[in-house]
Amino acid sequence: MNPTTIVTTDHLKVPDATLYYEVRGQGPLVVLVGAPMHAEHFAPLAALLADDHTVLTTDPRGVNRSSLDEPGQDSTPQLRADDLSRLLTHLGAGPATVFGSSGGAVTALALAIAHPEQVRTVIAHEPPVSxxxxxxxxxxxAVEDIIATYASGDVAGAWVKFMINANLPLPEFDESAGAPAEAPAEPDPQQAADERFWFLHEMRGTTHWQPDIAALRAGPGVVVGIGEESAGQLCDHTSTALAAALGTKPTYFPGGHIAFADDPAGFVLRLREVLRENGVLPEN
Structure with missing residues (x-):
């Protein structure tokens, strides 16, 4: 990683929203995208890739620094894909290799279907295509129940139901106190707003999205990624199902669902291998 890499930040007005985005580095274009995770979560990984790539990161509409004209508007994979398409057109960039994780992987798949000419390869890391x-x-x-629970004001209950549905480990509880062993810190206002937007306006559209398998087969290459520590989790099952539908085998990455943020230095080594295997990096 070059500590002097310049990061260019800007906003782009798109229909119904204003998108915040960052560009760093030079070389083949790689887009790193999440949902609900935003550009800050990808910044360490982007900095590592920027040595030999142009890296585009963005906050998805309605999250963090990307604002909506109407705050109550729902976010769908199709809308987020259109946002990415407009960003690529605005930058005069592409076709791009798009690495998407979780809901961002769904966004990347939707982009490949709607705008295949702008995509070189999609690396879909654990898309929740249930x-x-x-x-x-x-x-x-279960998703409808999670959303209703959150909307009722039971935030903790919604999180528990979400973790159960995703087959993720629940926090350890201190049975004598009847509370988590380590109570979570109070979120700041922006974190709370992003959480609310995800539960009420983003989760349904992402998890209910139906991929067009025929279009994905006919379009750019799709690499389906699964974390080595995600065995048995919902996104392990959904990713395995997607790979099977596409007639491919999953590609395994180190760590779990958010390993790109938990251990970017370890994750980037495997990501570079996958980029090289798909012709985005030279062999030497």
Missing amino acids: RLLDDSEAHDA
């Missing part, structure tokens, strides 16, 4: 599962109706119902 509509591909045999028990998709149960997961849809």
Whole structure:
């Protein structure tokens, strides 16, 4: 990582929203995108890639520094894909390799379907495409229950239901106190706003999205990524189902669902291997 790498920040007005984005480095274009995670979560990984790539990161609409004209508008993969397309057009960049994680992986897949000419390769890391599962109706119902629980004011209850549905480990509880062993810090106002937007305006559209498998097969290459520590989790199942539908095998990355943020230095080594395998990096 070059500590002197210049990071250019700016905003782009798009229909119904204003997007915040960052560009750093030079070389082949790689887009790092999440949902609900935003550019700050990808900054360490982006800095590592910027030695030999142009790296675009952004806050998805309605999150952090990307504002909505109407704050109550829902965020869908199609809208977020259109936002990415407009960013690429604005920058005169592409086709791009797009690494998306979680909801960002769904965004990247939607971009490949709607604007295949702007995408070189999609690396879809643990997309929650639960509509591909045999028990998709149960997961849809669970998501509706999670959203209703949050909307009722039971934030902790919504998180517990979310973790159970995703098959993620619950926080350890101190049974004598009837509370978590380590109570979470009070979120700042922006974190609270982003959490609320995710539960009430982003989760449904992301998890209920139905991928067009035929279009994905006919479009740019799709690499389906799974964390080595994600075995048995919902996104392990959804990613495995997506790879099977595409007629490919999953590509494994170190760590779990958010390893790119938890250990960017370790994650970037595997990501560089995948980029090289897909012709984005030279062999030497």
